[in-house]
């Protein structure tokens with residue numbers, strides 16, 4: 001299981017400074033949607049140029065224009081590009097073709113999809129690389145978590161890697177582990193920690209402990 005840090009509400013300098021502290025222990029660095037809205041593809045490019053060995057995910061959350069938007073992310077150096085599951089099949093396929101042609105991967109975010117079981121089956125048939133459940137930041141305050149959706153997803157797809165995001169903390173992490181996700185995504189729980197490196201190491205220790213227990 002890999003750990004992905006989401007860099008959402010940080011400046012370019014902060015993002016690079018954070019990567020400097022954890023590039024050797026983190027599996028995937030996500031340039032979050034808020035950063036992309038603010039700075040465009042520049043943080044993706046800077047992150048990849050500064051840390052070429054790092055897997056960089058551009059959280060573009062593409063909703064339309066799959067070919068051109070995925071191409072922008074790939075040209076900037078992204079290893080993984082995200083598209084919304086709610087987008088049209090044509091959009092997802094167009095994005096997939098661009099990233100696969102470049103030897104990169106496509107992550108599909110189930111954010112806001114009402115029938116995740118049906119949509120996940122369709123996405124798997126489309127040949128995407130990752131399918132992720134996601135509790136939106138704006139609904140996390142209502143106490144909603146991604147763990148029930150993750151369980152359903154794990155019971156639905158067999159040949160596609162699965163992921164979970166949305167307010168995951170070190171304390172709630174064990175709730176995800178039963179579903180054996182391939183990627184756990186944590187944003188605020190890591191980026192607001194007083195000691196980022198210690199927080200990432202604690203998350204990773206927790207993952208290993210729980211994996212050994214299950």
Ligand SMILES: O=C([C@H](O)CO)[C@H](O)[C@H](O)COP(=O)(O)O
Nearest residue numbers: 006033165166167168186187188
């Ligand atoms: O994708 C995200 C969100 O939609 C804002 O762009 C976050 O990166 C994702 O939710 C992880 O962040 P946390 O919820 O703070 O763990």
